Amino acid sequence: MTAATSSRQGAAPVPDTDAELWARGDKASFAALFDRHAEAVWNHAYRLTASWSLAEDLTSATFLAAWRRRSDITLVRDSALPWLYTVAGNLARTEFRRLGRFRRALRRVPDDDVVPDHAERVIAAVDDDRALRRVLDVVGSLPKAEREAVELCLLGELSTAEAAQVLGVAEVSVRSRISRARARLRAVEER
Numbered sequence: 001m002t003a004a005t006s007s008r009q010g011a012a013p014v015p016d017t018d019a020e021l022w023a024r025g026d027k028a029s030f031a032a033l034f035d036r037h038a039e040a041v042w043n044h045a046y047r048l049t050a051s052w053s054l055a056e057d058l059t060s061a062t063f064l065a066a067w068r069r070r071s072d073i074t075l076v077r078d079s080a081l082p083w084l085y086t087v088a089g090n091l092a093r094t095e096f097r098r099l100g101r102f103r104r105a106l107r108r109v110p111d112d113d114v115v116p117d118h119a120e121r122v123i124a125a126v127d128d129d130r131a132l133r134r135v136l137d138v139v140g141s142l143p144k145a146e147r148e149a150v151e152l153c154l155l156g157e158l159s160t161a162e163a164a165q166v167l168g169v170a171e172v173s174v175r176s177r178i179s180r181a182r183a184r185l186r187a188v189e190e191r
C-alpha cells in the first residue's frame with residue numbers, strides 16, 4: 001500500500017495501519033503516524049503534566065524517540081499509540097524527577113539572592129485549570145497499578161486489552177483496577 005489503498009473500485013481508501021507505516025520506516029510514513037497520533041499524545045502529556053508547554057515538549061520528545069527507535073519497537077495490536085503513551089509517560093516522570101532535583105537545588109540557594117519572577121505568577125494565572133488539577137491530584141494519589149490503568153484507559157482512551165498489553169497484565173486485572181479506582185474517585189468526590 002502507498003498512502004492509502006482501495007479494496008474495490010470506487011470504494012473509499014483504506015488508511016494504512018500503524019504497523020504498515022512503521023514497517024516502511026520512511027519520513028513520509030512517519031509523518032503520517034505523527035499526524036495520526038500527535039494530538040492524542042499531546043492530550044496524554046497534558047493530562048499528566050497540566051502544562052501546555054511541557055505537553056508540547058513531551059510530544060516532540062516522544063516522537064523523536066519513536067523516530068530514533070523505530071527499528072526496534074513492537075506495536076501492540078498494530079497500533080503505535082500504546083507505545084507512544086508509554087514513552088510520553090516515562091518522559092513526563094523523568095521531567096518531574098528533573099524538576100524535583102532543580103527545586104531542591106534552588107532551596108539550597110540563600111533567599112536574599114533570589115528575585116521574585118513575575119513570569120511565574122503570570123503563568124500560574126494563565127494555567128489556572130482547577131478542575132484538571134484536582135482530577136490529576138486525585139488520580140496521582142491512587143496506588144500505582146490503579147493510576148496506570150486509569151491513565152491508559154480512562155484518560156488515554158486505550159481499550160482494556162491494549163492497556164493490559166502495555167502493563168503486562170491480564171485484561172481482567174485492568175478492569176478490576178479501573179473499578180477500584182472509580183470507587184476511590186467517587187469516595188473522594190463525595191467528601
